[in-house]
Amino acid sequence: MATVVVFGGTGFLGREIARQLIAAGHAVRVASRQPPVAREQAAAGISHVQADVRDEASVAEALRGVDAAVNAVSLYVESGGLDFETIHVAGAGRLARLAKAADLATLVHVSGIGVSTKSDSAYVRARALGERAVRDAFPEAVILRPSVLFGPGDAFLRTLRSLTLLPVIPLFGHGGMKLQPVHVEDVAVAAARVLDMPAMRGRVFELGGARAYSYRETLELVLEEQHRRRMLLPVPFAVWKLLAALASVLPNPPLTRDQVILMRQDNIPGEAVGTFADLGIEPRDLRSEIEAARRPGA
Numbered sequence: 260m261a262t263v264v265v266f267g268g269t270g271f272l273g274r275e276i277a278r279q280l281i282a283a284g285h286a287v288r289v290a291s292r293q294p295p296v297a298r299e300q301a302a303a304g305i306s307h308v309q310a311d312v313r314d315e316a317s318v319a320e321a322l323r324g325v326d327a328a329v330n331a332v333s334l335y336v337e338s339g340g341l342d343f344e345t346i347h348v349a350g351a352g353r354l355a356r357l358a359k360a361a362d363l364a365t366l367v368h369v370s371g372i373g374v375s376t377k378s379d380s381a382y383v384r385a386r387a388l389g390e391r392a393v394r395d396a397f398p399e400a401v402i403l404r405p406s407v408l409f410g411p412g413d414a415f416l417r418t419l420r421s422l423t424l425l426p427v428i429p430l431f432g433h434g435g436m437k438l439q440p441v442h443v444e445d446v447a448v449a450a451a452r453v454l455d456m457p458a459m460r461g462r463v464f465e466l467g468g469a470r471a472y473s474y475r476e477t478l479e480l481v482l483e484e485q486h487r488r489r490m491l492l493p494v495p496f497a498v499w500k501l502l503a504a505l506a507s508v509l510p511n512p513p514l515t516r517d518q519v520i521l522m523r524q525d526n527i528p529g530e531a532v533g534t535f536a537d538l539g540i541e542p543r544d545l546r547s548e549i550e551a552a553r554r555p556g557a
């Protein structure tokens with residue numbers, strides 16, 4: 260049994276990682292800025308430590324006495340003085356450097372599919388530079404790049420469901436961009452499993468669900484689930500870019516420039532990296548999960 264600290268362990272993915280680590284027999288501490296809202300974590304024997312990846316002393320304290328760490332901290336939209344560089348590059352690098360200084364056996368860093376230092380998106384560039392900072396500081400770190408996550412309470416299907424309330428649903432371009440939605444529990448099992456697989460150290464994994472879908476197909480699936488029929492309207496990316504620029508003046512923009520850029524490229528696992536198969540995990544399929552949840556008694 261190891262003691263593992265999960266930074267971002269109160270978030271959507273981090274909570275599930277903490278649960279899977281407990282199920283695998285580890286002792287778990289979650290680290291985040293705010294105390295956990297969910298009481299289940301305390302009930303499951305998970306402790307909480309207050310830490311901010313921007314703050315050296317709090318990160319060092321959260322790492323004290325643990326064998327391994329997971330970084331599942333997120334920032335999707337820059338606001339309130341928080342920027343991608345601070346969290347995804349400097350914060351991720353700090354955590355990796357302090358984890359190495361504390362002599363941890365393993366670090367699992369959660370990133371995302373499609374990272375690139377050459378992207379037009381500040382978010383995607385920061386994620387790529389963050390991976391590099393982690394690798395430089397902690398060469399054996401395992402990097403997990405999931406596709407978009409679904410599961411109980413996810414933001415992905417919730418957003419698509421709310422779109423189906425519109426009389427006409429606008430598509431990004433023709434909606435042909437491919438994604439491979441992956442169940443949050445499958446990614447969490449992968450994070451827990453790599454900790455117990457020393458042979459996987461230093462590797463990168465791209466984690467997608469059992470099947471890829473176009474954006475149009477995912478909307479059609481959700482329309483079917485909601486028993487709704489709607490017209491899907493192709494909208495050129497230039498229009499989306501303009502809408503994102505207009506929305507950027509709002510305190511909580513419903514659409515950002517980075518999201519529009521991300522919707523232009525496929526979000527599916529590549530070939531030169533590890534996958535679920537290397538970890539002995541058979542990932543779930545979005546359609547089957549949605550259909551199973553609709554069955555009477557589910």
Ligand SMILES: NC(=O)c1ccc[n+]([C@@H]2O[C@H](COP(=O)([O-])OP(=O)(O)OC[C@H]3O[C@@H](n4cnc5c(N)ncnc54)[C@H](OP(=O)(O)O)[C@@H]3O)[C@@H](O)[C@H]2O)c1
Binds near residue numbers: 270415
């Ligand atoms: N959700 C997806 O579809 C998806 C897809 C691909 C990759 N990912 C990646 O998976 C990871 C987790 O994403 P998520 O969707 O689970 O995020 P989330 O639900 O937004 O949770 C974020 C977590 O990070 C913590 N956090 C934020 N800022 C922090 C800081 N400065 N210091 C310490 N903790 C901080 C939050 O707690 P506090 O606010 O209390 O600090 C929370 O526990 C991210 O790397 C994300 O890019 C997610």
